[in-house]
Amino acid sequence: MALVREIMSKDCVTVTPQDTIINAAMKMRDLDIGFIPVVEGKKLAGVITDRDIVIRCVAEKKPDTTKVGEVLSQNLVTVSPDTTVDEAAKINGPRTSAPPACRRTWRTGRCRGLGRPGCA
Secondary structure, three states: OOEHHHHOEOOOOOEOOOOEHHHHHHHHHHHOOOEEEEEEOOEEEEEEEHHHHHHHHHOOOOOOOOEHHHHOEOOOOOEOOOOEHHHHHHHHOOOOOOOOEOOOOOOOOOOEEOOOOOOO
């Protein structure tokens, strides 16, 4: 059985909770992605999506200076790189995108995504 580590993307683009939503949106625009992991030090704090920005910022008329940490999505479902692809698919269920795969100890604060937009 294939493991997540064999198919996951590496060297994902990230932002911090202190970055502004404009910074995150510009990265999404420039890289043509809609999802960016949010890291605090070497820990995954959450994710910011284009939908988070639209629903929680634009629709609420928040200023451009709003911090990512104020609107990010938390309580993520993640899997280990040693999880089988079949198990990751079961965990993911009917969601439209794959769960991020995270190492127990992060190296350089980078996220590894399971075929995630924003990951190269």
